[in-house]
Amino acid sequence: MQMIRLAIRNATGNSFRGWVVFFCAALMAGFVISSTLVIRGANTSLQLALERLGADIIVIPEGHEQRLESALLMGIPVHCWMPDTIKDQVAAVPGVVATSPQLYLSTLRGATCCSVPEMFLIAYEPETDFTLTPWLEKNLDGGLEVGEAVGGSLVYVPRDEGVLLVYGYALDLAGSLDPTGTGLDQSMFFTFDTAFEIARASVTEAVKVMDIPPRTISSVMVKVSTDANVEQVAAEIDAAIPGVTPLETNKLFKGQREQLLSLLNSVVALLGIIWLLAMALIAVVFSLVVNERRRHIGVMRALGARRTTVLKSLILEAVLLALAGGVTGIAVAILAIYLFRTLIVGLMGTPFLIPAPLGLAALGLGALALALAGVVVAALIPAVRISLQDPAISMRE
Amino acid sequence: MISLNRVSKIYPVSKEVVVPAVRDVSLHVERGEFVVITGRSGSGKTTLLNLVAGLTRPTSGQVLLDNIEVWKLPDKEQSLLRNQKIGFVFQFASLLPTLTAVENVMLPKMFGGEQNQERVYERATQLLEQVGLADKFKSFPRQLSGGQQQRVVIARALMNEPELLLADEPTSDLDEATEHEIMELFRGIHTETGVTALLVTHSIDLASYGTRSIQMAEGEIVSP
Numbered sequence: 001m002q003m004i005r006l007a008i009r010n011a012t013g014n015s016f017r018g019w020v021v022f023f024c025a026a027l028m029a030g031f032v033i034s035s036t037l038v039i040r041g042a043n044t045s046l047q048l049a050l051e052r053l054g055a056d057i058i059v060i061p062e063g064h065e066q067r068l069e070s071a072l073l074m075g076i077p078v079h080c081w082m083p084d085t086i087k088d089q090v091a092a093v094p095g096v097v098a099t100s101p102q103l104y105l106s107t108l109r110g111a112t113c114c115s116v117p118e119m120f121l122i123a124y125e126p127e128t129d130f131t132l133t134p135w136l137e138k139n140l141d142g143g144l145e146v147g148e149a150v151g152g153s154l155v156y157v158p159r160d161e162g163v164l165l166v167y168g169y170a171l172d173l174a175g176s177l178d179p180t181g182t183g184l185d186q187s188m189f190f191t192f193d194t195a196f197e198i199a200r201a202s203v204t205e206a207v208k209v210m211d212i213p214p215r216t217i218s219s220v221m222v223k224v225s226t227d228a229n230v231e232q233v234a235a236e237i238d239a240a241i242p243g244v245t246p247l248e249t250n251k252l253f254k255g256q257r258e259q260l261l262s263l264l265n266s267v268v269a270l271l272g273i274i275w276l277l278a279m280a281l282i283a284v285v286f287s288l289v290v291n292e293r294r295r296h297i298g299v300m301r302a303l304g305a306r307r308t309t310v311l312k313s314l315i316l317e318a319v320l321l322a323l324a325g326g327v328t329g330i331a332v333a334i335l336a337i338y339l340f341r342t343l344i345v346g347l348m349g350t351p352f353l354i355p356a357p358l359g360l361a362a363l364g365l366g367a368l369a370l371a372l373a374g375v376v377v378a379a380l381i382p383a384v385r386i387s388l389q390d391p392a393i394s395m396r397e
Numbered sequence: 398m399i400s401l402n403r404v405s406k407i408y409p410v411s412k413e414v415v416v417p418a419v420r421d422v423s424l425h426v427e428r429g430e431f432v433v434i435t436g437r438s439g440s441g442k443t444t445l446l447n448l449v450a451g452l453t454r455p456t457s458g459q460v461l462l463d464n465i466e467v468w469k470l471p472d473k474e475q476s477l478l479r480n481q482k483i484g485f486v487f488q489f490a491s492l493l494p495t496l497t498a499v500e501n502v503m504l505p506k507m508f509g510g511e512q513n514q515e516r517v518y519e520r521a522t523q524l525l526e527q528v529g530l531a532d533k534f535k536s537f538p539r540q541l542s543g544g545q546q547q548r549v550v551i552a553r554a555l556m557n558e559p560e561l562l563l564a565d566e567p568t569s570d571l572d573e574a575t576e577h578e579i580m581e582l583f584r585g586i587h588t589e590t591g592v593t594a595l596l597v598t599h600s601i602d603l604a605s606y607g608t609r610s611i612q613m614a615e616g617e618i619v620s621p
């Protein structure tokens with residue numbers, strides 16, 4: 001006969017009360033893990049997207065700010081054009097150390113000449129690029145050839161077609177970028193020359209021509225000198241060049257971030273309420289359990305169980321229920337987040353990145369430990385009270 | 398073995414009203430005696446047993462068990478002493494409902510910190526056989542009759558070979574025939590092991606089973 005066996009029997013003995021504690025623990029742990037995953041994941045996503053951009057300022061035609069954010073966050077293609085002379089004008093602004101133009105393109109929807117519909121495509125100029133090139137040099141030993149592309153983590157070559165078709169042009173997927181959780185995961189990057197090749201091929205191979213207006217670009221990526229003030233440089237670009245908007249990347253996704261912050265606040269408040277209620281319920285249930293078993297606890301003491309033994313056996317019982325409930329709650333929460341990911345992203349308006357298995361396990365363990373602590377604290381008061389009571393009193397009717 | 402010197406136990410019910418459950422009782426029991434305590438309901442029999450076992454604090458007076466004031470020991474030593482020296486049979490259904498008969502009998506060894514499970518199991522089954530329950534090892538308390546349950550409780554009380562057996566109305570819910578069977582069992586245990594026994598009963602007929610009988614009324618020992 002061991003203590004753990006007694007605790008297991010007692011935990012499973014009264015099914016209804018056991019289930020209440022189990023359910024409370026599941027709720028406590030599940031809520032903590034799901035809100036952490038979503039909010040932390042969203043924050044990480046935004047952060048990674050910003051890092052991926054790798055520029056201090058993005059200059060785009062006026063009025064396309066919102067759509068650029070959607071393109072970066074959700075992968076909804078944006079189309080905007082401005083004269084390529086803007087690039088030189090931006091480069092002339094004091095404090096600017098590097099500029100590189102980009103073209104924003106997209107695949108066609110519902111056309112067999114494109115493997116993936118409505119994919120956001122970004123063409124960069126290899127000679128000036130400073131955003132993608134460092135990654136390419138590190139991971140692919142050099143830049144992309146004409147006809148090659150790198151994709152976000154969710155871009156893959158359709159198995160039944162064997163090639164990745166863009167306007168009827170077969171692209172060679174040379175590499176995959178790490179996931180960010182954002183729309184960038186479903187975007188592709190290639191060079192200007194590749195873009196022009198695709199445009200040329202589209203005349204004969206695609207149902208619709210890919211149109212790149214001559215001598216135009218979609219955006220200019222800007223790097224600011226380390227001793228210059230980004231905000232000031234942006235203001236000067238704004239003043240010097242009419243018809244464009246300089247977007248400071250560290251101010252991007254401001255709406256999303258504010259929304260995230262208010263979401264965090266309400267989630268914390270909700271969590272507080274749920275935890276308080278759950279702990280109160282557990283305390284009540286344990287008081288009932290302890291009261292019902294008062295006599296038997298008195299008997300245990302008479303048979304030589306120490307106060308601490310009684311206390312330990314009750315806490316062990318709470319821990320067992322909390323463990324079972326916590327693990328279940330966490331598993332259900334993670335599963336639900338995987339299954340309803342798109343729904344949650346739609347509701348929040350912000351994508352979120354689910355951490356890798358190891359990180360996920362660490363978060364899960366953290367949530368489990370929290371729930372365990374909560375349950376033990378709730379069960380502690382009734383358990384301590386009964387263990388301190390005179391055995392003779394405990395044994396009375 | 399047991400020495401009570403002018404012991405009282407007074408329960409405060411409200412600010413003004415107090416219940417003197419045991420009043421100025423002096424009692425000496427020698428090793429090997431089998432004392433039967435009788436008395437009406439509420440006369441203080443259970444309280445007296447609790448005082449002897451150190452399960453409740455005397456309001457005044459001194460309770461000695463082998464010259465030790467049990468109540469004054471720290472919890473750890475108190476528990477150890479109860480575990481090793483005293484066997485209890487309670488007035489109410491005292492088997493843990495979630496444990497089988499044999500597991501209930503094994504309980505005192507668990508509280509005593511015994512590690513050798515096999516030996517404990519073996520002794521528990523021997524005791525159950527001894528009280529006539531060889532076929533009920535794996536039964537849960539709810540599957541046993543009142544008399545059978547009480548036999549399990551007796552087996553449990555004997556698990557640690559106690560020097561003192563405290564039995565509080567062990568036959569209260571049983572029919573007359575079973576009552577005598579259980580009392581015979583106690584008598585047998587007493588003669589076999591020489592354990593000191595204090596047995597409470599409401600029926601004066603059963604007083605003859607002991608080597609001495611005393612009667613309580615209103616918290617006091619009235620005879621002899």
Ligand SMILES: Nc1ncnc2c1ncn2[C@@H]1O[C@H](COP(=O)(O)OP(=O)(O)OP(=O)(O)O)[C@@H](O)[C@H]1O
Nearest residue numbers: 393408416417418437438439440441442443444445
């Ligand atoms: N914890 C308590 N608080 C208040 N009064 C108590 C308490 N314990 C016992 N009493 C009172 O003390 C008196 C003696 O109780 P006790 O249980 O010792 O009687 P008893 O002889 O065992 O009775 P019974 O035969 O019914 O078991 C009773 O009047 C009882 O109500």
Ligand SMILES: [Mg+2]
Nearest residue numbers: 442443444488
């Ligand atoms: Mg009584």
